[in-house]
Each structure stands twice: as C-alpha cells, then as structure tokens.
Amino acid sequence: MSTAPATAAAPAGAPPAPATIAVRSWKAPIAFAVFTVISIVLFFLVGRPDLAGGNPTTTYRLTEARDAIQLPPLALGLAETTIVVTILMAAATVGAVLLARAAIRVPVWLTTIFAALFLVGFLTWAAAGATVPMIGLLAGALTVSTPLIFGSLGGVISERVGVVNIAIEGQLLGGAFMAAMVGTLTGSPYAGLLGAMVAGALVSFVLAAFAIKYVVDQVIVGVVLNVLVLGLTSFLYSTVMVPNADTFNSPEKFQRIALPLLSEIPIIGPILFRQTVIVYLMYVAIVLVWFGLFKTRWGLRLRAVGEHPTAADTVGIDVRATRFWNVLLAGAIVGGGGAFFTLAAVGSFGKDMTNGAGFIALAAVIFGRWDPIRATLAALLFGFATNLQSTLSIVGSPVPSEFMLMLPYVVTIVAVAGFVGLSRAPAASGKPYLKA
Amino acid sequence: MSDTTQTTPGAPAPQTSPANPPRSNQMLKEILGGSAAISVLAVVLALVVGGVLVILTDERVAETAGYFFARPADALGAAWQAVSGAYSALFRGSVFNYATDRGFAIAIRPLLETLAFATPLIAAGLGVALAFRVGLFNIGGRGQMLIAASAAGYVGAYVPLPPVLHLVVALVAGVIGGALWGGLVGLLKARTGAHEVIVTIMLNYIAFYLVSFLLRTPGALQAPGQNNPKSGPILDSAVYPTLLGPQYTLDIGFILVIVATIYVWYLLNRSAMGFQFRAVGENPHAAQVAGIDVKAVYVKVMLIAGALVGLAGVQQVLGTFTGGFAAGLDAGIGFDAITVALLGRSKPWGVFFAGILFGALKAGSFTMQSAEGIPVDIVLVVQSFIVLFIAAPPLVRAIFRLPTPDGGFQWRMPVIARKAEVTK
Numbered sequence: 001m002s003t004a005p006a007t008a009a010a011p012a013g014a015p016p017a018p019a020t021i022a023v024r025s026w027k028a029p030i031a032f033a034v035f036t037v038i039s040i041v042l043f044f045l046v047g048r049p050d051l052a053g054g055n056p057t058t059t060y061r062l063t064e065a066r067d068a069i070q071l072p073p074l075a076l077g078l079a080e081t082t083i084v085v086t087i088l089m090a091a092a093t094v095g096a097v098l099l100a101r102a103a104i105r106v107p108v109w110l111t112t113i114f115a116a117l118f119l120v121g122f123l124t125w126a127a128a129g130a131t132v133p134m135i136g137l138l139a140g141a142l143t144v145s146t147p148l149i150f151g152s153l154g155g156v157i158s159e160r161v162g163v164v165n166i167a168i169e170g171q172l173l174g175g176a177f178m179a180a181m182v183g184t185l186t187g188s189p190y191a192g193l194l195g196a197m198v199a200g201a202l203v204s205f206v207l208a209a210f211a212i213k214y215v216v217d218q219v220i221v222g223v224v225l226n227v228l229v230l231g232l233t234s235f236l237y238s239t240v241m242v243p244n245a246d247t248f249n250s251p252e253k254f255q256r257i258a259l260p261l262l263s264e265i266p267i268i269g270p271i272l273f274r275q276t277v278i279v280y281l282m283y284v285a286i287v288l289v290w291f292g293l294f295k296t297r298w299g300l301r302l303r304a305v306g307e308h309p310t311a312a313d314t315v316g317i318d319v320r321a322t323r324f325w326n327v328l329l330a331g332a333i334v335g336g337g338g339a340f341f342t343l344a345a346v347g348s349f350g351k352d353m354t355n356g357a358g359f360i361a362l363a364a365v366i367f368g369r370w371d372p373i374r375a376t377l378a379a380l381l382f383g384f385a386t387n388l389q390s391t392l393s394i395v396g397s398p399v400p401s402e403f404m405l406m407l408p409y410v411v412t413i414v415a416v417a418g419f420v421g422l423s424r425a426p427a428a429s430g431k432p433y434l435k436a
Numbered sequence: 437m438s439d440t441t442q443t444t445p446g447a448p449a450p451q452t453s454p455a456n457p458p459r460s461n462q463m464l465k466e467i468l469g470g471s472a473a474i475s476v477l478a479v480v481l482a483l484v485v486g487g488v489l490v491i492l493t494d495e496r497v498a499e500t501a502g503y504f505f506a507r508p509a510d511a512l513g514a515a516w517q518a519v520s521g522a523y524s525a526l527f528r529g530s531v532f533n534y535a536t537d538r539g540f541a542i543a544i545r546p547l548l549e550t551l552a553f554a555t556p557l558i559a560a561g562l563g564v565a566l567a568f569r570v571g572l573f574n575i576g577g578r579g580q581m582l583i584a585a586s587a588a589g590y591v592g593a594y595v596p597l598p599p600v601l602h603l604v605v606a607l608v609a610g611v612i613g614g615a616l617w618g619g620l621v622g623l624l625k626a627r628t629g630a631h632e633v634i635v636t637i638m639l640n641y642i643a644f645y646l647v648s649f650l651l652r653t654p655g656a657l658q659a660p661g662q663n664n665p666k667s668g669p670i671l672d673s674a675v676y677p678t679l680l681g682p683q684y685t686l687d688i689g690f691i692l693v694i695v696a697t698i699y700v701w702y703l704l705n706r707s708a709m710g711f712q713f714r715a716v717g718e719n720p721h722a723a724q725v726a727g728i729d730v731k732a733v734y735v736k737v738m739l740i741a742g743a744l745v746g747l748a749g750v751q752q753v754l755g756t757f758t759g760g761f762a763a764g765l766d767a768g769i770g771f772d773a774i775t776v777a778l779l780g781r782s783k784p785w786g787v788f789f790a791g792i793l794f795g796a797l798k799a800g801s802f803t804m805q806s807a808e809g810i811p812v813d814i815v816l817v818v819q820s821f822i823v824l825f826i827a828a829p830p831l832v833r834a835i836f837r838l839p840t841p842d843g844g845f846q847w848r849m850p851v852i853a854r855k856a857e858v859t860k
Contacts, residue, residue: 166633206824214828219573219633221827223774224820231816232489238811239493351813359637366634402649409638416635417628 028106032093043082056129085121130395145383150337151361152375158330162306166222169358170229174199175338180349183251200335306426363412382408478825494518529803530796554795556748561776563744576636577770579643584746587613592674602673614746622738626731701784
C-alpha cells in the first residue's frame with residue numbers, strides 16, 4: 001500500500017500538462033460566441049412583442065410566506081437586465097478568445113459565470129411581466145433531480161469499476177416497483193426504500209452475472225435488462241397491482257421534514273433542508289461515494305480494476321469479485337433512487353413511470369466525466385432544466401415547452417461531442433476481464 | 437483535436453493496442469457465434485419463463501395452490517389450464533384461428549396479421565443489424581422512425597400529388613429523413629468520437645420532442661382545425677395499397693421489406709462497400725491499415741441504417757396509422773428492433789425470420805389479452821429472455837446439458853444463481 005500515495009501524488013506534483021501539449025482549444029470560445037449570438041437574437045431581435053408597451057419587469061420572489069426571515073422580492077427590468085447581461089457575455093467571449101489565442105484553457109469559473117449570466121438573462125426575458133418563485137423553482141429542481149443523482153452515482157461506481165451500466169433505467173423502475181410493493185405490504189416507507197435497494201441490486205445481479213460470468217456484451221445486457229424490467233413490472237402491475245391496489249400499490253409516502261435551524265437560513269434553507277428523507281439520504285450518498293472513491297482503499301481498488309484490471313490482478317486484487325460486488329452496490333444505490341418515484345413523488349406505481357430518467361442519469365454520468373460530484377452537478381442541471389420548463393409553462397413563456405425539454409439532451413450531445421472538454425471513460429469500462 | 441487518440445466515452449472504446457481486436461469485434465463474435473440450435477432453445481426457454489409467469493399470476497392457480505398438498509391435481513390442472521390457454525390463444529392470434537367457423541379466409545387472417553406486424557420490425561431490425569455488423573450499436577431506432585414518419589407523413593397528408601408518384605415521394609422523403617437522422621450519429625462518431633449509444637439515446641428524445649412540437653403546431657404537422665397533437669389523415673393516393681384485398685391488413689410494405697432484406701444481403705455479401713463494412717466490424721485497426729476509410733464507413737453505414745429504420749417509420753404512417761399519427765407512432769418498434777437484430781444474429785435473413793417471430797408474438801399477445809386476460813406486456817418479458825439466452829450460449833448449453841464446442845469458454849456451473857462461482 002505504500003506505493004499508492006506515491007503514484008497518486010505524482011500527477012499532482014508534476015508540471016501542468018498544457019506546458020507540453022499546448023493545444024489551442026477553440027471549443028469554449030465558439031460555444032461562448034454561439035450563446036452570445038443566441039442571446040442577442042432572443043433578447044433584442046425576437047424580444048417580447050407579446051407584452052405591450054413600456055419596459056416589463058421580472059419579479060423574483062426570494063422567500064415564501066412561511067419563512068421566518070422575509071426578503072423583499074427582486075425586480076429586474078427587462079431592457080436593462082438583458083443589455084447588461086449581453087454586454088458581460090460578449091466581454092466573457094472576448095476574454096475566452098484571448099485565452100484561447102494564448103493557448104490557456106478557459107477556466108471553469110469563467111464558464112460558470114457565463115452560464116449564470118445567460119441564465120439570468122434568459123429567465124428575465126422568458127418570464128418578463130411575471131413573478132418567478134425562486135424557492136419553488138430551485139427546491140423543485142432539487143426534488144426532480146433526486147432520482148437522476150442516485151442513478152448517476154450508481155452509474156459512476158459501476159463504470160469506474162469497469163462495467164457499463166445502461167440498465168440504470170431498469171434499476172430505477174425496478175426500485176420504484178418494489179418500493180411501492182414492499183412499502184404497501186409492510187406499511188413502512190423505510191421498508192419500501194430497503195425493498196427498492198434490493199430490487200436495484202437484483203437487476204444489477206443479472207447484469208453482473210451476464211457481463212462478468214458469461215462475458216456477454218455489457219451494453220446488450222443493459223439494454224435487454226431495461227426491456228425486461230419494463231415488461232415484468234408492467235405485467236405484474238396489470239395482473240397483481242391493479243386488481244388489488246389497496247394491498248399492493250398504496251404505499252405511505254415520505255413526508256417533507258424541515259430540519260430545525262438549517263431550514264430557517266434564508267434562500268438556502270427552504271431549498272435544501274425542507275425535503276424528504278430520500279433527499280437527505282442523497283446528500284449523504286453523494287459525500288460517501290465521493291469520499292469512498294477517492295479517499296479510501298476501497299475506492300482505490302475499485303478505480304484500479306476499472307482502469308487497468310491486469311495491473312490490479314497482478315497486485316492481488318480479485319478483479320471479478322471487485323466488479324461483481326461493486327456493480328451490486330451500484331444497483332442498490334440506483335434502486336434506492338427509484339423509491340423516489342413511488343414513495344416521494346407520486347405515491348403509487350404506474351407503468352413505465354421512470355419515463356427515461358435512467359437514460360438522463362446515464363447522460364449525467366458521461367457529462368460529469370465519471371466523477372460523482374460533477375455527475376451530481378450535471379444531474380442537477382438536467383433537473384433544473386426540467387423544472388424550469390414546468391415553471392415557465394405556468395408563468396407563460398414564449399419558448400415552446402418541447403424545446404426546453406429537449407435542452408438537456410442537446411447539451412449532452414454537445415458535451416459528448418467534446419465541446420465541454422475532453423471526457424475520458426475509465427479505460428477498462430465495458431471490457432470483460434478474462435484471466436489469461 | 438486529434439481524433440485518433442481521443443478516447444471515445446462509454447463502452448466499447450476501439451482504442452486498444454492493435455494486437456488485441458477491439459470490443460466491437462468480440463461483440464460481433466458473440467452475436468454471430470452461436471448455432472441455430474441455441475436460438476431455438478432460447479425461444480423455448482423464454483416461452484417456459486413466460487409460462488411460469490402466467491402460472492404465478494393466475495387466480496385459479498392461486499386459489500387451488502392453497503390446498504396444494506391435499507389435492508395437488510387441482511393446482512396442477514389449473515396451472516396446465518392457464519398455460520395451455522395462454523399459448524393456444526397466442527397460436528390462434530398469430531398463426532391460424534382454428535376456433536372460427538367462418539371459413540379459411542377468416543381463419544388464416546392471424547397469419548397475415550403476423551406478417552403485417554412483422555413488416556416494420558424487420559425493416560428496423562435490418563437497420564440495427566447492419567450497424568451491428570460494423571460494430572456500432574444503433575439504439576436510435578425510435579428517433580429515426582419518428583423523423584422518417586414525420587417527413588413521410590407531411591408529404592402524405594399535406595402535399596397532394598398524382599396517385600403513384602405521391603406514394604413514391606412520401607416514401608423517399610421518409611427514408612431520407614431517417615437516413616439523415618441516422619447519418620448524424622455516424623458523423624458525430626466519425627468526427628468527434630462521440631459514443632453512438634449515448635448520441636442515439638439523446639437523439640431519440642430530441643426527435644420525440646421535435647415531433648411533438650410539430651404535431652401541435654398548426655401549419656407544420658397538426659391537422660388543420662384540430663386541437664389534438666395529431667396529424668391529418670394520409671391522402672388516399674399515398675396510402676400503401678393492400679396486397680390481398682381490404683379484409684387483410686397486409687400491404688405493399690411487406691414486399692418493400694423483402695426487397696430491403698435482399699438489398700442488405702447483397703450489400704453485405706456481394707458488394708465492395710459491404711466488404712468494407714464487415715472489415716471494419718471485424719477489426720477497425722486492421723481495416724484502417726488495409727486502407728479502408730473507417731470514418732467514412734461509420735457515416736455510410738449509419739446513413740443506410742437510418743434509411744432502413746426510416747422505412748419502418750414510413751410503414752407506420754402510410755400503412756398502419758393512415759388516419760393520422762401521434763408522437764407515439766413508433767410503438768416501441770425502435771427498441772424491439774434491437775432484440776430482433778440480436779435474435780437474427782445480425783444476418784439479413786436471420787433478421788427477417790426473427791422479425792416474423794416477434795410479429796407473431798405481438799399479434800398473438802392481443803388475443804392472449806382479450807381471451808385469457810394476460811397483459812400484452814408479457815411479450816416484452818419473453819422477448820428480453822430470448823435475447824438474454826441467445827446472448828449467453830453457455831447458459832443455454834448448461835441448462836440443456838449440451839456439449840461445449842471447442843471454444844474458449846468452459847462452464848461447469850449450471851445455474852447463474854450460483855454467484856459463489858462468479859466471486860470465487
């Protein structure tokens with residue numbers, strides 16, 4: 001084990017790579033320029049012709065009626081906000097171009113500020129003349145993201161250990177089904193959550209058995225498992241749950257719990273700390289997965305198996321066992337996220353109720369470059385886009401809702417195509433390990 | 437910026453050292469490797485699993501199982517009743533309705549119904565299979581179908597043309613639409629190394645929302661003077677003519693699909709381009725060394741695959757939903773096509789017969805639901821088990837105690853449930 005810190009420290013202490021490679025990447029400046037042009041078109045050429053006269057304002061409500069500390073709502077005028085935002089965005093674009101010319105990578109903070117600017121401008125434009133409930137928007141986004149985050153955490157673990165997990169969708173759906181079933185039979189949502197984790201692990205078990213023991217292509221198994229779980233849950237839903245909904249499909253839901261003190265922090269409190277137990281578990285899971293992957297022996301072994309199984313085998317790590325148990329763990333985490341659908345959101349199971357969330361989680365894994373924190377952020381982004389769409393459709397926005405819903409997928413393609421920076425999968429992900 | 441060194445995200449990254457053939461190559465071997473016997477046994481096993489599921493959820497069985505040890509014959513009889521009822525309904529609904537007394541013309545209708553259900557499955561299956569042969573995994577059937585269907589549907593419903601010409605133009609428009617949507621995947625794969633699995637999944641959703649938007653936008657696809665997100669009816673001049681008279685749903689699309697199967701067979705086995713396709717599928721590095729432009733092959737194969745899947749989308753619009761279509765027109769065919777291609781081992785005629793088998797399951801499932809009250813979803817279960825068993829020949833061999841061929845695999849443990857072996 002003494003070699004591990006040394007090898008881990010080596011890249012950190014080494015001189016930064018760009019010094020030797022010196023690649024001028026024009027991807028960020030191009031992306032910046034595209035978004036700046038989009039802003040100019042939307043804000044000034046399209047504008048809001050539907051709003052008659054004057055300069056409409058967008059009101060951001062920052063507190064809810066029940067909050068102890070009340071903040072005044074923030075009112076932004078459409079004209080001045082969009083002008084300021086667009087000028088700043090143009091400046092950022094120029095900055096990015098200069099950086100690219102000097103062969104310096106555009107720093108993450110600049111991208112973040114740019115994205116935030118665009119968002120403020122877009123929101124102000126889209127919701128002009130109306131009130132945006134910021135707390136509801138952000139808290140809702142967090143809620144919508146919950147299964148995506150669980151899914152992407154499981155995906156990260158599974159892919160880091162070297163097994164591609166296309167079956168996230170199936171694990172979520174299986175978890176949702178089992179959570180409703182067990183939750184109703186036992187009368188306890190906690191038992192339902194446990195059942196959901198078992199269901200996710202079961203799906204993972206089939207994935208692991210076929211991928212690791214029978215060396216079947218992992219993508220094929222994953223795709224087939226999604227179909228299988230969809231078929232099984234739909235079949236059992238029709239034959240078992242529908243005729244006896246009271247005995248099998250009416251679980252008690254998790255209630256929102258406001259954490260004392262924390263939930264009274266202005267803005268942050270109501271968003272983060274007035275959620276269900278599943279969301280609080282999610283916070284714990286994110287931290288644990290990050291810490292486990294990068295700070296413990298377990299994580300080091302897991303990553304070694306996913307990056308270079310032969311080397312891991314040589315130093316005495318049982319590659320197939322490591323893969324098997326960690327894929328099971330990943331399934332349990334995803335399955336727990338599936339409980340969100342039946343125990344927190346809807347309150348009963350329905351056919352195909354995950355509706356592609358697993359595929360979005362998969363996209364978050366790749367968008368987040370196989371890193372638990374980044375994957376979480378990506379999942380939050382997708383959740384935010386979804387919730388923004390529903391919020392804007394309530395306030396009445398000029399953008400067709402379909403295009404808002406399309407956004408996460410477009411962003412993912414752009415990310416996968418390499419505009420967000422080089423994304424590198426764990427080297428041995430998807431490859432079965434056959435001992436010579 | 438250097439495309440060759442950039443790692444493709446996701447599963448089968450073709451960047452291993454030239455000494456080892458890449459993952460896509462092994463995947464191909466798995467798909468093509470098994471024998472016909474394994475396929476038949478896989479279907480039998482999957483039907484057994486389906487039967488077990490029917491027994492477990494049957495009410496009569498549940499009642500009689502309560503006193504199983506007192507009178508086991510009751511429970512066994514009920515189980516037999518459930519399974520035989522289910523599978524005879526499946527037969528009546530998919531091959532020959534022996535129960536009817538209205539003559540042969542009615543009794544044979546289920547078989548033609550099966551062929552009608554099989555038509556889009558074969559077309560889409562060919563598209564997926566062709567991509568498989570190059571080592572690409574085309575999960576984008578749904579998106580390619582939707583785009584193709586929208587293009588064909590727009591021409592078919594809103595662009596009046598003379599009779600035969602109209603049908604041809606609508607068909608061509610749809611096929612081109614599918615080809616472009618598929619070709620986009622090939623282009624992204626070739627230019628940026630983006631993994632086709634992710635790109636196709638994302639393009640499915642983008643196509644779905646795009647078509648949903650078009651379907652509720654007057655002047656685009658929405659029927660004039662309507663509020664539903666649904667297109668107008670296809671004009672008579674663009675509707676596929678039926679083959680055997682109006683009492684059967686089988687239409688000219690089936691002939692088109694036969695032609696497509698022959699074309700794919702010719703393409704893969706007799707043409708220079710097909711040789712390149714297969715070479716890239718076997719080993720892209722070797723193909724590159726041999727002077728084949730691998731990137732161009734990726735784009736070409738996805739164009740053709742998209743066109744084939746697009747044919748399935750056109751079938752849905754001009755053949756099935758002629759009264760106007762909604763965003764759910766793909767009816768899961770884009771995903772079923774993956775299982776069809778796997779069952780057909782990605783060979784053109786294999787896909788053809790696999791498509792007919794799945795068409796039969798689909799046609800029969802409706803009779804099963806109406807006659808025996810078994811939800812149609814059981815077909816999904818049977819289908820996925822078929823593919824799982826086919827993908828893991830050692831498992832099927834172990835269950836039936838078949839001898840292992842002289843391959844690299846030696847499996848002693850008979851059941852997958854014995855995970856102790858896996859973990860060692």
